[in-house]
Amino acid sequence: MKLMNQREIERLKGRVKELEDELKSRNNVSTLPTPPPSTAASPPTNLDPMEEHKGHQKQWEGVWTKGSQAHQTQLHGPSSSFYFLTRLRAQIGSTLQLPYLDCHLQPNTASRFFASPASSPMNNSEEEVILRDGHMISEDLSRAQEDYFLGLFWQSHHCTIPILDELDFRKHYESLWAGVSSSNGRPRKRSALVDIILALCMQYGTAFISRSETDKTFEVGVDSNDSSIAGRGFYRRCQTLLAYNSETPSIMTLQCQIFSAIYLRDASFLNMAHSTLAVATRTAHTLGLHQEPTNHISRAEMELRRRLWWVTYALESKACMALGRPWLAQISHINCALPADDQDLARLSGPNFPSSIANVTWLSYHLHYVRLILAARAVHTAFEQKCSKTLSANGGKIFYDDAQSLETLAGFLSQCLQCMWSWAQNVPDTLKTERKGGGKSMSTDRSALEVDLIAPQWLQRQRLLLELLYHNLVMNLYRPFVCFSKPPSSSTPLADDNAISCLNHAIAITNIILQTLTGTDILNGWHEAYQFQWNATLSMIGFMFAYPVCPPTFSARKTINSAIAVFEIFRNNFAVAASAANVTRDLAGKADLFIDRFRGGSTSAPQSQEISVPAVSSLPALHNGFSMSLDNETLTDPEDAMMTNLNPFSGTLGLDFHVDPSSGFKWPLTESNGMADIWPPFVNE
Numbered sequence: 001m002k003l004m005n006q007r008e009i010e011r012l013k014g015r016v017k018e019l020e021d022e023l024k025s026r027n028n029v030s031t032l033p034t035p036p037p038s039t040a041a042s043p044p045t046n047l048d049p050m051e052e053h054k055g056h057q058k059q060w061e062g063v064w065t066k067g068s069q070a071h072q073t074q075l076h077g078p079s080s081s082f083y084f085l086t087r088l089r090a091q092i093g094s095t096l097q098l099p100y101l102d103c104h105l106q107p108n109t110a111s112r113f114f115a116s117p118a119s120s121p122m123n124n125s126e127e128e129v130i131l132r133d134g135h136m137i138s139e140d141l142s143r144a145q146e147d148y149f150l151g152l153f154w155q156s157h158h159c160t161i162p163i164l165d166e167l168d169f170r171k172h173y174e175s176l177w178a179g180v181s182s183s184n185g186r187p188r189k190r191s192a193l194v195d196i197i198l199a200l201c202m203q204y205g206t207a208f209i210s211r212s213e214t215d216k217t218f219e220v221g222v223d224s225n226d227s228s229i230a231g232r233g234f235y236r237r238c239q240t241l242l243a244y245n246s247e248t249p250s251i252m253t254l255q256c257q258i259f260s261a262i263y264l265r266d267a268s269f270l271n272m273a274h275s276t277l278a279v280a281t282r283t284a285h286t287l288g289l290h291q292e293p294t295n296h297i298s299r300a301e302m303e304l305r306r307r308l309w310w311v312t313y314a315l316e317s318k319a320c321m322a323l324g325r326p327w328l329a330q331i332s333h334i335n336c337a338l339p340a341d342d343q344d345l346a347r348l349s350g351p352n353f354p355s356s357i358a359n360v361t362w363l364s365y366h367l368h369y370v371r372l373i374l375a376a377r378a379v380h381t382a383f384e385q386k387c388s389k390t391l392s393a394n395g396g397k398i399f400y401d402d403a404q405s406l407e408t409l410a411g412f413l414s415q416c417l418q419c420m421w422s423w424a425q426n427v428p429d430t431l432k433t434e435r436k437g438g439g440k441s442m443s444t445d446r447s448a449l450e451v452d453l454i455a456p457q458w459l460q461r462q463r464l465l466l467e468l469l470y471h472n473l474v475m476n477l478y479r480p481f482v483c484f485s486k487p488p489s490s491s492t493p494l495a496d497d498n499a500i501s502c503l504n505h506a507i508a509i510t511n512i513i514l515q516t517l518t519g520t521d522i523l524n525g526w527h528e529a530y531q532f533q534w535n536a537t538l539s540m541i542g543f544m545f546a547y548p549v550c551p552p553t554f555s556a557r558k559t560i561n562s563a564i565a566v567f568e569i570f571r572n573n574f575a576v577a578a579s580a581a582n583v584t585r586d587l588a589g590k591a592d593l594f595i596d597r598f599r600g601g602s603t604s605a606p607q608s609q610e611i612s613v614p615a616v617s618s619l620p621a622l623h624n625g626f627s628m629s630l631d632n633e634t635l636t637d638p639e640d641a642m643m644t645n646l647n648p649f650s651g652t653l654g655l656d657f658h659v660d661p662s663s664g665f666k667w668p669l670t671e672s673n674g675m676a677d678i679w680p681p682f683v684n685e
Helices: 002-030 081-096 143-155 166-176 192-208 232-243 251-266 270-286 299-323 343-349 364-393 403-416 418-426 457-481 493-519 527-546 551-570 575-600
Strands: 063-065 074-076
Touching (some): 063 081, 081 575, 166 192, 192 527, 232 251, 251 270, 251 299, 270 299, 299 343, 299 364, 299 457, 364 403, 364 457, 403 418, 403 457, 418 457, 457 493, 493 527, 493 551, 551 575
Antiparallel strands (some): 063 074
């Protein structure tokens, strides 16, 4: 027994030693030097989002406005007409000592009398939105009445917003009347898409009915019978039906949202239209339309998806530029190719349109419309970035108080706009309205139109709308340089040249619309044409107050009379034009008074200016590589690749960049030393 105990003791001692050795070994491992952490895995030292996103840079601030129905002020950016109106109001108040409110500078629109198209007029309880069992009550039309209004759609909005397959829509419409007899008076089945198209067509079609001069609202008033909000019962019902499927949107949902935004825009509800486009953009993202379609669907469906995306993108971009607000759709997230416009596809998408026209189809307008919006957005983005950098560099000093910054920005914008001129050169001749006397379309040479009355009306309208949009976008980009005041003894020939260019495009818009209205029916009842004219009128009035003594001022005053003539024609279609005519007459009278006082030396205008005549004409030389080629399969980012080589769309849009200096009434640029300093290259977003 004693021997066994001794053996157990020895075994335990051995086990203890093993454990001690193991513990010692572990301690030695733990004391090994720790390797330094990998630098590749280390987090960045600067996680400041304001630094990463350049939020520290100063921005060109907009203006806060308050509409007649608004209790909260609203922000409008420097590119908006509201911003220009605010500057114009300040100029009128300071030069003529008049307490001029913003509302007196604007015509009476439906949005000033109605909170929305679905509401009753302000302080009017006669008309209320009625809900019964959750359904909107709306006056139904007979089959014949609906057929009439829908017939207007194919020659009007379908040609400019090609987001429907005509055959599919007709089948859908017929299915709504299945089992409904014309004799029993029963309405068709409900459809949000049919309702919003009917609303659009009623808004457009009722404008053909001349307003009675005995109507108490004929002068300036907007009531519930005005064409701008005609069809609003169908608009209301469309919105109610859309709300039921908000969580599960479809292609039809997006189509309804796009047409709803157009209806709201033409009815003057710009904030509602912009918000609707934001929802439409998110719907398009949800449906994956910003991505290239898969190959397992038919070509017609693939191209329809592309058109849906690019219509959404273009309308949202145009609204953001018009209101001076940030983009929602970012092109860096898009790989959807631009839509096609070949003859075979055109026959599939719109079989009722002729296909024998040389070089273009009814879909070609949409392709060049999208390219124009892309070009304008690239210029807008680059100019906005340049303004931000300039403000950051000069301590936030506003450009109108800094002649050097003003000239730098003016030269920068002039060079950016070369892509717009090149777009105009590359539009097919078949999509341009010819000019008399050797004049050029898409120019500001003020030549008369040579309207091709043999061409189908949808093509004539496409030609005019494309050119009017081009002039409107370029005019808006130039308009910040209509300067109502400058530092004393400053010379700003580049800014002055941009101001005259703004005026020239406003005159071009007015001349085109007036000749079209007096000689054809192409633009009758077209609400956006009125909006183009009002925007141009603001530019001309502003130019007169900014430059009371210079040769172009006489042309501006003469063309304002033409603008009034345009409003007088449109007043037969919608009330806002009658109000616009009155407002324009009043503003023109104020401008005449200001000019008379200025010439007589009795005005208190702060540094109102006379444009100096430059001695030598020169145009900036283009950088090398300023060219494009068509590649309809991919699309690079014109905002992310912002033009160190002056080419925002290299390899994507099929444009060849050449400067088009032809502008018969544009003041030539002066030569300057250090031109490279005045025109720096574009900057990356």
